Amino acid sequence: VGDAGPYICIKQKLKVFTLEFIDFHTHIFPDKIAAKTIAHLEEVGNIKAATDGTLKGLLDSMERCGVDLSVILPVATKPSQFESIQNFAKLVNEQYPGKLISFGGIHPDCEDYKKELDTIKAMGFQGIKIHPDYQGVMIDDIRFMRIIEYASELGLIILTHAGIDIGLPNPVHCPPKKMRKVLDEIKPKNMVLAHFGGWSQWDEVYEYLAGADVYLDTAFTFDYIKEDMFYKILEKHGTDKVLFATDCPWGYQKKDVESLMKLNLTGEVKEKIFYKNAEKLLKL
Numbered sequence: 001v002g003d004a005g006p007y008i009c010i011k012q013k014l015k016v017f018t019l020e021f022i023d024f025h026t027h028i029f030p031d032k033i034a035a036k037t038i039a040h041l042e043e044v045g046n047i048k049a050a051t052d053g054t055l056k057g058l059l060d061s062m063e064r065c066g067v068d069l070s071v072i073l074p075v076a077t078k079p080s081q082f083e084s085i086q087n088f089a090k091l092v093n094e095q096y097p098g099k100l101i102s103f104g105g106i107h108p109d110c111e112d113y114k115k116e117l118d119t120i121k122a123m124g125f126q127g128i129k130i131h132p133d134y135q136g137v138m139i140d141d142i143r144f145m146r147i148i149e150y151a152s153e154l155g156l157i158i159l160t161h162a163g164i165d166i167g168l169p170n171p172v173h174c175p176p177k178k179m180r181k182v183l184d185e186i187k188p189k190n191m192v193l194a195h196f197g198g199w200s201q202w203d204e205v206y207e208y209l210a211g212a213d214v215y216l217d218t219a220f221t222f223d224y225i226k227e228d229m230f231y232k233i234l235e236k237h238g239t240d241k242v243l244f245a246t247d248c249p250w251g252y253q254k255k256d257v258e259s260l261m262k263l264n265l266t267g268e269v270k271e272k273i274f275y276k277n278a279e280k281l282l283k284l
Helices: 004-012 031-045 055-065 079-095 113-122 142-153 176-186 202-209 227-237 253-262 267-282
Strands: 022-026 069-072 100-102 127-130 157-160 191-193 215-217
Touching: 022 267, 055 069, 055 253, 069 267, 079 100, 079 113, 113 142, 127 142, 142 157, 142 176, 176 202, 202 227, 253 267
Parallel strands: 022 069, 069 100, 127 157, 157 191, 191 215
Antiparallel strands: none
16 A cells, blocks of 8 residues: 555554454254254255254354354244244353344244244244245235234344245245235334345345345345346345345355455445344344
8 A cells, every 4th residue: 555554544543344244044953953954955955055054063164254143043844843943042042142143933823823922022032033935834824924913013023034945846935026015014123034035036026125124134145146136136225224144054154255245345335234234133
């Protein structure tokens, strides 16, 4: 920068920003089922996992690439898993405060959705994860609509898988048009759509969701979306409701950090996406 550059910075005490990294979309499995679960999902999705799917695997990945905090998203594939999922998630939160934040999980076929959401809130969880494809229910089905509405009333963050799931056949249970219907009818607070609004359906994301009052996370996105489409959605949606996320173990944290860093965005915008928007949403 020349002889005068460092001197000017010191004299004017210019602030130098150090980027922090919050990964808003990760998954882990209990050690006793992790290997079997990862092997099955690798086969059906025809993808290779970045970690072994364990808690230690996630922590090691975070250490390698400098991720400061990860949000863990458990998925209930049947109603009977409710208690075991919450207990495992609560233990993670207790053991790794400030490092890991696990949400709760709920299935749309639960017997008493209000009671289960009240339990999730009482246990101190900040949000819930739903997965219309894994749970076999359309996002605009009354079962999901009432869960989203009541969770929003409780002040919980609601994060849903959106768009195509790489490991599951049609139909797509949370396409952008149906998601827009939910947003218009319920107007939920703090709703997060994974995979930049709808994996591999980004033309429809631009048409129906960009600019709506909803968060988009970047999980499993950078290797699949065309760069011009990413910029197009970002310009229409704005930068205040975009969250850095990887979908680890299905996305590589280090690679996704590097992908976002390389984009033609200002340092201020990158800070928002990497951690400031998440800090605000999580009330850190």
